[in-house]
């Protein structure tokens with residue numbers, strides 16, 4: 001597939017394209033008049049066939065020695081490396097993110113595959129003492145079976161790989177539904193999977209929007225579901241999984257606070273807040289949505305933040321000078337603009353940005369100026385709801401108790417950061433901030449691949465964390481074996 005208007009013929013099932021007339025299209029967020037991909041959405045029959053194929057491949061795949069599975073994952077990493085420039089370009093073409101971040105995503109996908117290849121070789125169980133003489137108690141780990149993976153557009157390669165890699169490493173087969181906004185990245189990954197020689201049917205891809213995803217999660221042959229996306233979709237999936245009693249992993253939204261205490265290094269804090277709020281046009285679930293600043297340093301901090309925000313260059317992600325690209329779609333930008341307008345109505349003051357950029361040189365791309373709002377309390381909409389764009393709200397606080405209370409006064413709990421020189425405050429932040437990850441003197445964004453990732457409250461579901469050891473927990477089930485050898 002070449003960059004520019006491409007065509008995906010059907011679904012990728014059993015190692016081949018099924019054929020089918022394209023009924024959906026993606027456009028380049030930086031040049032909305034340019035089509036990127038025409039593709040066909042999966043109908044009921046195609047979803048059925050994909051799940052049947054994955055379920056059919058499961059019995060063989062689970063018996064392939066872990067060493068061999070690991071080798072195949074390393075081979076896939078190698079193939080992705082060879083196609084890295086092409087994949088990165090597709091990521092930027094479809095999602096709008098800057099090319100260097102797209103390349104970083106490719107590198108992350110490769111590292112994640114290598115990590116999970118090694119994890120495939122972790123001990124397959126444990127041995128325990130028994131109160132009965134001569135008896136041994138052991139656990140064995142087995143794959144869960146056939147898993148459905150549903151992913152969003154904002155990390156169209158890294159997020160799918162951080163689900164696909166552990167699923168395969170631990171012996172499961174996959175039906176993956178990528179976002180309808182990033183099908184070309186998924187199709188290119190299918191090519192890499194085929195080239196790497198993964199057995200036929202181990203990974204299958206169905207394309208389409210929410211309806212395709214809903215059919216997939218409702219299929220009775222799906223043994224587990226891993227989803228990253230919006231709270232509304234996550235709740236629907238949880239209900240469906242609950243009815244069928246299958247395990248489900250949900251990574252949903254966030255409303256991530258950064259706390260700036262009066263003893264913080266203000267320049268460094270401003271760097272991290274600016275990057276955390278604005279890069280990738282704020283389209284990360286870990287983006288910094290609220291900045292809580294202690295009263296004595298409020299003005300000098302805001303001054304530094306605004307300096308950094310003013311220096312950001314907005315433009316096409318293919319331009320090497322660009323810091324942040326467009327929002328992913330016209331709808332996305334409209335939603336963000338409306339939320340900012342509502343926040344101003346709710347009493348917020350606009351300190352920077354707030355409007356679409358309509359410079360003719362920007363070719364009608366879905367750009368929004370990096371936006372900073374000053375708020376007096378957390379009632380404005382941008383402080384309550386996840387607004388998926390380059391928008392952050394700054395609020396002054398008095399004492400530490402108030403800071404933690406404000407930070408936790410949200411339905412979400414994905415990520416948080418605290419900026420302070422005090423070890424006592426830092427330790428308190430680690431304990432008190434209600435979030436799945438807390439950064440001290442760092443940014444709310446980012447996550448390493450070998451450590452748990454996920455949130456609390458509305459940010460995650462009941463199925464536990466992703467990545468690291470947590471991924472193995474999710475993609476395997478244990479059997480406890482009581483062994484009392486005959487004759488003892």
Ligand code: ADP
Pocket residue numbers: 150151152153177178179180208209210211212213214215217228229230231232233234236237
């Ligand atoms: P986002 O705001 O990131 O687009 P969504 O939850 O709408 O969040 O989408 C994330 C993924 O979930 C996409 O692949 C999308 O097509 C899929 N999806 C949307 N609705 C449903 C649904 N009802 N069931 C299953 N998947 C869905």
